[in-house]
Amino acid sequence: MNHIEKRIKNVKDNVSMVRLLKYYNLYPFTYETDDFQMRCPFHSNGKEQKQSSHVYNGKTFTCFTCGDKNNWDVLDFAKEKEQIEEFSEILRFFEQKFNLQKVAYDPREDFHEPKEKKSTDVTVFDLHKVLEKQIISMKKSLTLHRYAMLFYLIDLARDEENMDLMKKVQAKIRAIKKEAEVTSSAS
Numbered sequence: 001m002n003h004i005e006k007r008i009k010n011v012k013d014n015v016s017m018v019r020l021l022k023y024y025n026l027y028p029f030t031y032e033t034d035d036f037q038m039r040c041p042f043h044s045n046g047k048e049q050k051q052s053s054h055v056y057n058g059k060t061f062t063c064f065t066c067g068d069k070n071n072w073d074v075l076d077f078a079k080e081k082e083q084i085e086e087f088s089e090i091l092r093f094f095e096q097k098f099n100l101q102k103v104a105y106d107p108r109e110d111f112h113e114p115k116e117k118k119s120t121d122v123t124v125f126d127l128h129k130v131l132e133k134q135i136i137s138m139k140k141s142l143t144l145h146r147y148a149m150l151f152y153l154i155d156l157a158r159d160e161e162n163m164d165l166m167k168k169v170q171a172k173i174r175a176i177k178k179e180a181e182v183t184s185s186a187s
């Protein structure tokens, strides 16, 4: 379990749906059972007379009228209430408002769970270096104009951090290489 997962568990272990509803002054008819109905605080400003939303097992919130609120946990509920998008911010909200004990951060957790490096992690700067070498190695087979143009384009893509352009140049270089191969094998 990494640090974020521990913080999520800390919130869920300590803040029940009922506790969160009380925090927002939302009161269902009864707390006698774990399943209860209440007015939904999200649609029609909670003024609707019908008890259209449900809490199941004292844990999850569902509103049949809203439609998009299905089995929401306390985090989903508070996110919508507070209009917070950022996940770490919603964890901070719980930790502060409910006085939760801070989950200690142990850097070794991250060390043990290294993130997989995806191919999309190649930056425009990485690709610039690769293409630069390729262009230099192709210098003899290129006209001066083409050589200069390719350099101009990769530098432009790097400076604008334009990955699309960088990939277009990469494709162009591949095409030129192929063309050169065909020409040399034909002669």
Ligand SMILES: [Zn+2]
Pocket (backbone or CB within 6 Å): 040, 041, 042, 043, 052, 053, 063, 064, 065, 066, 067
């Ligand atoms: Zn609703």
